[in-house]
Amino acid sequence: MGAMTNELLTPDLAAASAARRADADAPYLAAVRGEKPSRRPVWMMRQAGRSLPEYRKVREGIPMLDSCFMPDLLAEITMQPVVRHDADAAILFSDIVVPLKAAGMDVEIVPGRGPVMGEAVRTAEQIANIPDLEPDQLGPIVEGIGQILERLRTDQVLIGFAGAPFTVASYLIEGGPSKNHEVTKAMMYAEPQLWHALMEKLSPMIAHFLQAQIEAGVDAIQLFDSWAGFLTARDYREYVAPYSQKILDAVRPYGIPMTHFGVGTGELLVDLAKVGPDVVGVDWRVPMNVAAKRVQEALPDQTPKVYQGNLDPAVLFAGR
Template identity: 50%
Template structure:
């Protein structure tokens, strides 16, 4: 499917952005940078806005979700916004009983750890998300409209004068992470319920994974069609798996989720070898926590770039994912509280190791800790832009 002409990629507003070029494996004037969980508790403006509003209510309020997404872009001058949402939002939208409890995380009204419970859950048609996702589409559209007026920053902090817009990244939880929460009924340290189910009842497990894959895929697709210029699949808990279990029981579902966005493309304005209008697919990135042994398999599910957590140096990750694959990452979030010289050396080390990949998007190796000083994040952005230039 060719994106409509008003889409930021189709209109050329984000096509040559640092982020999109890096995901294509290209280098630009400097290394692009954004942070996972950049929109959130580390910002005083976020905490002020969220007073009295529950997390999922904030995610489903288009004006609030858009404003939260934009806050770190305005403050830090990062090269991308990441859509403010939560991995359980699509579950909530289709009627699953789930709430996010402060200090604990997603908690479900029941567990889905046996064939009967999973049959009941998967009776919900994932396609029903399409008509219930209007708050998501509206929030993305609001965000993109504001991002159109925010040009990328130069190393000095001023707009670079390119006339381009800051791109938005769409976001969804990977099937395994959703399934892990559903099987446990909430957070878990070892995800034992999910791992047991995949071996004890492979049929029920496959049904659960196919269902979560289609739900996540449709959630991602809705964001891209509404204006996101890239899509990230986030697998928080895949690091609990062996490579064999990942390849057999998880990777097919992740590939299925991403199949919902693989057909989305935009015209480049050029012609291909046959004389037909040339197109490029919307870039897709996959990130997981503790997935150093899975990086090659994660690349294999059909992504353009691979996110790397802080446990594996980027030059080592480049060898594991294979030649020609752009990388994203991977400063240890703990370093944000380190003395300035230590942090600056670490930033430069990540940038140096990132040259092992054809394209590099600087990020943390996991999310921004809530207690992070926002001024430190702004300084990291400046360092990346200065050193990358």
């Protein structure tokens, strides 16, 4: 992949192909191709973490983001739910702000609150000073991926993960979690040149992060836009979609499945699909058949999408 800059990179397809080891007919991979898998693949979006006692034990005294850069611990945490539940996929233990942390920005995950920046990013100078992501800064994550791949069966896949640029930008602008993202939207509306400068800065960083994961051997990726559901369709199309599409376009040459998901995005499903993923993530608020109908009727000339998700997390509290 070479040295990273603020420009999109030329994919190293040979490295990515050599690193992958899952069977082509693994249930997850068959399903995302739209084929009938040998069994319906099951995995959970955030399947590693706080609910597992073994997770709390191994992470005791270690800050969340630090654990994402410790190869042995990263591999152990990623594998814990796969071992416990025999899931069909592992999702890389990470966080939306990991690329920022890797690049050297001041960000921590505060227990009970979430990602918090050392200072909010709201000026042209601050945006210009966001550092580029360098290959060696992702070395521990790449090493951790290698350990995970050694432990997975060939019918189990590893899903790479990154936050979409709108959600990453919101954490930067707000300085941390926000209920309504008012400061983020204010920049979009009042200072669009700043907004677009920030998105132009973040998009290559996120693409580089995904490319590093793919060239280390992940079998699929997911672009996760936690806060896209706070946007109107018009705002999403103007301020967000071009940048998410740029990231997926950078990953597309690798030929691995790409999922795009946002929370509360029932009214944005068509727009999420237009960005170019193979798989559209659907939350529990929209029935799967309704989601498929919306997208297929709006995009009749596109290759049919695969749909994933739609299980209300609350059912896990209902017992067997």
